Amino acid sequence: MTGRSIDDIFNAFRDRQIMIIGDIMIDSYVWGSVERISPEAPVPVIQVKKKEKRPGGAGNVAKNIQSLGAKPLLCSVIGNDPESRFLLELLEELGMPTEGVVSSNSRITSVKERFLSGSQHILRVDDEHLHDLDQQEKRELKKRIEKFLPECHAVIFEDYDKGVLDKEVIRFVIQLANKLNIPTIVDPKRKNFRHYGQATLFKPNLKEIREGMKIDLEKDDFDGLKKAVKILREKLEVKSILATLSDKGVYYSSIDTDLHFPAHVRTISDVSGAGDTVVSIAALCTSLGLPPGFTASLCNLGGGIVCEYPGVVAINRERLIEEAKAYGLWE
Numbered sequence: 609m610t611g612r613s614i615d616d617i618f619n620a621f622r623d624r625q626i627m628i629i630g631d632i633m634i635d636s637y638v639w640g641s642v643e644r645i646s647p648e649a650p651v652p653v654i655q656v657k658k659k660e661k662r663p664g665g666a667g668n669v670a671k672n673i674q675s676l677g678a679k680p681l682l683c684s685v686i687g688n689d690p691e692s693r694f695l696l697e698l699l700e701e702l703g704m705p706t707e708g709v710v711s712s713n714s715r716i717t718s719v720k721e722r723f724l725s726g727s728q729h730i731l732r733v734d735d736e737h738l739h740d741l742d743q744q745e746k747r748e749l750k751k752r753i754e755k756f757l758p759e760c761h762a763v764i765f766e767d768y769d770k771g772v773l774d775k776e777v778i779r780f781v782i783q784l785a786n787k788l789n790i791p792t793i794v795d796p797k798r799k800n801f802r803h804y805g806q807a808t809l810f811k812p813n814l815k816e817i818r819e820g821m822k823i824d825l826e827k828d829d830f831d832g833l834k835k836a837v838k839i840l841r842e843k844l845e846v847k848s849i850l851a852t853l854s855d856k857g858v859y860y861s862s863i864d865t866d867l868h869f870p871a872h873v874r875t876i877s878d879v880s881g882a883g884d885t886v887v888s889i890a891a892l893c894t895s896l897g898l899p900p901g902f903t904a905s906l907c908n909l910g911g912g913i914v915c916e917y918p919g920v921v922a923i924n925r926e927r928l929i930e931e932a933k934a935y936g937l938w939e
Contacts, residue, residue, distance in 0.1 A: 635920050881914055
């Protein structure tokens with residue numbers, strides 16, 4: 609795509625449909641104030657002021673895709689419980705299709721419940737199953753993916769190590785997508801880190817590189833980072849790697865491109881969900897064949913913006929457009 613302006617690019621996003629495969633969950637928030645310590649134990653007492661539930665995990669990636677103007681298509685496996693019914697209703701209320709989501713009697717729907725006082729994170733409670741899908745669940749998931757994939761312009765693997773993705777499912781999808789010439793973009797976690805061979809774009813953060821490659825790597829060691837990323841790219845046979853480096857920005861590597869974009873100075877409130885925004889922007893840009901420099905710099909910008917807000921939030925499209933213009937990303 610050769611857009612004439614930032615507006616052309618974001619308008620082109622509206623024609624994209626992106627499949628997101630991975631672990632969907634409910635992000636539950638309890639906001640309140642802490643004014644005393646419990647007499648029963650040395651823990652804070654939260655006086656509840658507000659509660660909210662949002663789609664989390666792969667669901668938050670879908671929200672980012674939708675916020676950017678494109679159409680998300682979620683493929684996952686959840687439980688067959690009250691939480692699953694609430695999650696499906698929530699997705700439908702947000703205008704997201706749920707045909708790719710499988711309900712299973714042998715799993716529960718993951719819920720992450722966070723307790724906050726102002727912007728201070730006090731406690732998180734996770735209710736989830738971490739075991740891999742059984743063969744019946746895999747068959748159902750693969751059936752949905754095979755049915756809907758030809759309609760999509762890119763695939764995002766959103767891996768939270770909760771069991772939806774394993775080597776078998778990953779290989780099935782990458783082989784099918786490559787056959788259909790559909791790019792695959794990976795947001796990895798430790799368990800499946802080395803299973804994403806022949807994907808299009810691999811997006812680890814620094815912690816995931818350390819854990820996945822079992823190396824010690826300081827965040828200021830750019831020479832070490834470049835060497836590690838080159839080794840990883842060659843071992844996985846992926847076309848490119850976009851490494852997110854927190855306050856050090858992003859680093860992009862392909863066979864003929866080597867780019868580093870420093871982070872923009874911001875007031876950081878919460879880094880949760882920044883990777884979801886980055887992988888969403890990367891998928892849309894990759895689906896349009898946009899230049900690596902623009903893709904990486906827009907990802908860097910979007911990931912920083914969402915860190916200014918408490919909790920896991922989707923990117924604000926208009927703000928991203930405004931800052932992309934202000935920084936002259938397409939000049």
